[in-house]
Structure formats: C-alpha cells, structure tokens
C-alpha cells in the first residue's frame with residue numbers, strides 16, 4: 497500500500513494551516529502531576545486539502561483542536577493560518593463541535609447568519625449569503641424553524657452552514673458526527689464531501705472513527721499517546737466516492753487501526 501508517511505513538503509508559510517512544534521503541558525494541582533498532553537506536533541494542511549486526525553483516547557486530539565482553533569494556548573510551538581500565527585479565535589476559521597452549540601432562541605436562518613451580523617455585508621447581502629448556505633446544506637425549507645424542532649443531523653448541518661457563512665479559509669471540525677446514528681452519520685459524511693468539493697475549503701477533521709477518516713481524508717494524521725504526538729501520516733490513495741466494501745478501503749482501515757493500537 498502506498499502513502500504511509502507521505503504528504504506535502506510545504507513550509508509552514510506555504511501551508512493553509514501549519515502546526516509547528518506544538519506542545520502542551522497541563523499544570524498539575526500543586527503536588528506535581530503535570531500532564532504532557534502534546535509533544536512536538538508538526539504537520540501542515542495544504543490549501544483545499546482534507547486532513548483527518550485520529551488516535552487513541554487521551555492522545556490529545558481535543559487539545560490539539562482547541563490550540564489550532566485559538567481556544568487554548570500551546571505551551572510550545574505555534575500554529576500558522578495562511579502564514580499568520582494564531583493567537584486567539586478568528587473568523588478565518590469555521591469551527592464545528594460535536595455538540596451543536598446552536599442558539600435556541602434563533603431560527604435556522606438566524607443561527608446561520610449570526611456571524612455575518614458583525615461583518616461588513618449589507619443586510620441584503622447577509623440574507624443572500626444565508627440563503628446560499630441553506631441551499632448548500634439542503635435546509636432552505638427549514639429557514640424559519642427553531643433548533644429544538646430539528647433532528648441531530650439537521651442541527652449539525654446548521655452548524656456547518658453557520659461556520660461556512662463567513663467564508664473562512666479553514667474549516668475545523670471536532671467529532672462533528674459523534675452524536676448522530678450510523679445512517680445519518682454516513683449521509684452527513686457524503687454531504688460534507690459535497691460541500692468540500694463545491695467550496696474548496698481546507699478541512700481539518702478530528703474523529704475517533706477510523707472508517708470515517710478513511711471515507712473522508714486525503715491524508716490521515718495518526719497520533720500516539722503519552723505524550724500525544726504524531727505517529728504517522730497516511731496518504732489515502734483511493735478515488736472518491738469510497739466504498740466501505742472495497743478491499744483498498746478495508747486495507748487502509750486495518751493499517752490505521754494497527755497504527756493506533758501499536759502502543760507507545
């Protein structure tokens with residue numbers, strides 16, 4: 497199988513997003529016991545590339561996601577977005593979490609348009625952009641509905657539409673389909689790939705589901721734990737749409753599972 501440890505040789509300044517020697521130590525409670533959650537994590541994601549991050553429980557996926565999103569400070573290293581160091585949350589990144597984080601008092605259109613209110617678009621431009629995003633995720637007829645009346649899959653489509661509305665250069669997703677049933681999950685994966693193909697966004701997607709990573713990614717960053725670090729980067733050299741029944745698909749799933757289970 498081709499593609500293990502493959503990937504771009506982009507310099508941090510050339511990449512859409514680059515993690516450059518990122519480390520994180522959580523302080524202990526005073527009696528020592530600090531946790532080295534991440535150690536010297538470096539990889540780049542090229543413009544328009546879809547990269548998934550997988551690894552065993554506790555390898556620091558969420559910590560890395562939060563650092564990339566500017567929500568947590570790294571102890572060492574830095575994250576560059578389009579060559580500029582990330583020092584806090586920015587509208588250049590669209591962020592989607594497992595929990596939908598929708599505003600219950602706003603309609604679907606209100607949620608999707610939320611970030612646009614602080615942009616320099618006119619009200620008419622904002623409305624047109626909301627309509628475009630609702631069309632993109634197939635929720636036009638639900639524009640006036642409230643989140644409580646939506647299924648989990650629909651809520652996550654709203655969250656994705658909201659994150660894309662401000663036209664970020666990077667989409668960051670942390671286990672976005674972790675709370676929906678298996679069938680909805682596969683549908684959302686197909687839809688996300690369609691959105692990715694039509695928008696050309698750069699995507700960094702965290703998941704613990706290896707089949708999901710093999711379905712979606714151009715490359716899979718496989719992490720190891722204690723301390724969290726990059727074990728290998730696997731190029732997924734399979735045409736899309738990928739079929740779970742295919743031998744090549746199963747081979748990649750097996751290879752990535754083996755890497756995750758390989759111990760320290």
Ligand SMILES: Nc1ncnc2c1ncn2[C@@H]1O[C@H](COP(=O)(O)OP(=O)(O)OP(=O)(O)O)[C@@H](O)[C@H]1O
Nearest residue numbers: 522531533552553554555556557558559560704724
């Ligand atoms: N706020 C915190 N304070 C102290 N330690 C933390 C904190 N957050 C995470 N950790 C520790 O850092 C390590 C990495 O945790 P993190 O949640 O980032 O991993 P993960 O790969 O996302 O795990 P999982 O897949 O189980 O969600 C773990 O050992 C965890 O206990």
